[in-house]
Amino acid sequence: MSEPERIWWNPYVAGVALGLVALTSFVVTGRGLGASGAMKRTAAAAVRTASPTFADENPAISSMIVPGQSLLSDWIVFMAVGVVAGGAIGAVTRRRFRVETVRGPRIGVESRWVLAVVGGVLSGFAAQLAKGCTSGQAVTGGAQLALGSWIFMFSVFGGAYGLAWFVRKQWV
Amino acid sequence: MSGPLSQVLSFDHTTELLVALAVGVGFGFTLERAGFGRADNLAAIFYGRDFRVMRVMFTAIVTAMLGLYFLDLVGILPLYSIGILETFWLPQLVGGLILGAGFIIGGYCPGTSLVGSASGKVDAMLFVLGLFGGSLAFVLGGSTLVPLQNATPMGRVLLHEFFGMSSSVVVLGVVLFAIGCFVAVGKIEALVNRGRAEQ
Numbered sequence: 001m002s003e004p005e006r007i008w009w010n011p012y013v014a015g016v017a018l019g020l021v022a023l024t025s026f027v028v029t030g031r032g033l034g035a036s037g038a039m040k041r042t043a044a045a046a047v048r049t050a051s052p053t054f055a056d057e058n059p060a061i062s063s064m065i066v067p068g069q070s071l072l073s074d075w076i077v078f079m080a081v082g083v084v085a086g087g088a089i090g091a092v093t094r095r096r097f098r099v100e101t102v103r104g105p106r107i108g109v110e111s112r113w114v115l116a117v118v119g120g121v122l123s124g125f126a127a128q129l130a131k132g133c134t135s136g137q138a139v140t141g142g143a144q145l146a147l148g149s150w151i152f153m154f155s156v157f158g159g160a161y162g163l164a165w166f167v168r169k170q171w172v
Numbered sequence: 173m174s175g176p177l178s179q180v181l182s183f184d185h186t187t188e189l190l191v192a193l194a195v196g197v198g199f200g201f202t203l204e205r206a207g208f209g210r211a212d213n214l215a216a217i218f219y220g221r222d223f224r225v226m227r228v229m230f231t232a233i234v235t236a237m238l239g240l241y242f243l244d245l246v247g248i249l250p251l252y253s254i255g256i257l258e259t260f261w262l263p264q265l266v267g268g269l270i271l272g273a274g275f276i277i278g279g280y281c282p283g284t285s286l287v288g289s290a291s292g293k294v295d296a297m298l299f300v301l302g303l304f305g306g307s308l309a310f311v312l313g314g315s316t317l318v319p320l321q322n323a324t325p326m327g328r329v330l331l332h333e334f335f336g337m338s339s340s341v342v343v344l345g346v347v348l349f350a351i352g353c354f355v356a357v358g359k360i361e362a363l364v365n366r367g368r369a370e371q
Contacts, residue, residue, distance in 0.1 A: 008207035008224075009205045009207075014205060014228045014231075017202045017205075017206075018199075018202045018206065019234065019235025020235060020239075021195065023235065023236045024195065026239075027177060029178045029183075030176030031254070035281075035282040036283075039282065040310070043304055044311050046308070058314040060311045060314025060317065060318050061311060078192040078193040079192040079199070080286060082194065082196020082197040082198075083197075084200060084289065084290045085197050086199060086200025087200035087288075087289075089201055089204075090204025090205050090287075091290060091291035094205075101295050102210050102296075103211075103295065112295055115278060115279075116211075116280075117298045119275065119278015119299055121302040122278070123270075123271050124303035124308075125309055125310050126269075126274060127282055128317070128321065129320065130263055130264045130267025131263070131321060133282040134284075135199075135281075135283040136257075138233075144240065145346070146329070146330060146331075147330065148259030148326070149259075149264070152264040152268040152271075154268070155268025156269075159271065159272020159273045160272035160273065163277065164276050171219060172219050172221070
């Protein structure tokens, strides 16, 4: 871990910075942060392109439709695009952009890929069920002191700690 | 002024999108600098080795909370002028458990997987692909799943309202809870890493 490319911000400094980004968002837009909503809209937009009628009749999609407007023309989608851009800027300016698969010492690349997809599917579904993810619920609602967001946050830690032993070979 | 700038200045749709893009850049950059573009940094918390995730997350929550409740107190940004998240306790509890499972199995959460992808991590890109699949499954099953998502509604309820306490007490309680966690996890890390060194 000694090579310079692996040096990160002090976690408390990073936390204050992240909190200030969230606070700025509240002050300027009246909303917090988010990510999973962009995935929902991308999926819904794909379905709507394939079958506009199905989209109109589906409550998960129709509730988001604004006449004459793409489902992608929404703040959460633009925020997600910004997250990708900001992440790329951060990685490139520290010269740590590298095409690689992150995994522990005891798992093969292919197994890691399969588990990454499985974890993504579970998270994508779960974030829709809970109406938000770690950003949109835990950080945003956590700072607001919204009851449901705190329930959500403790559940995330519970779910992950509960399963950690079973997938330990992937990480340690 | 009173309320978010978007209302005070009545942003049009394009301005709203561009502001969201800018906030997203700051968000993604900060996550990357925090080390959250790598699954091994994120998963380390669940093996007691490095609680970076908790330190960053709780510090962020405390910072934003202190800012929000201060701006509410001085009347610049009344809490109810912003989008307070509604509580649906059961789907949030179950969704949290499944998202936690997805986190330890896949190595990321939705936001950090975008940063990982932008850093070139193949596992993060595959996680994003999975996210799309999971979201698509939810959307396709909307007729059945939307009622589940809206089950057990409690409306906009804040912790201090729920417990019938003053908001200042809960704000202070959250700060102390975070500090207590930071102290405790420092000790856990020392124990775990000493144990590893002795092996």
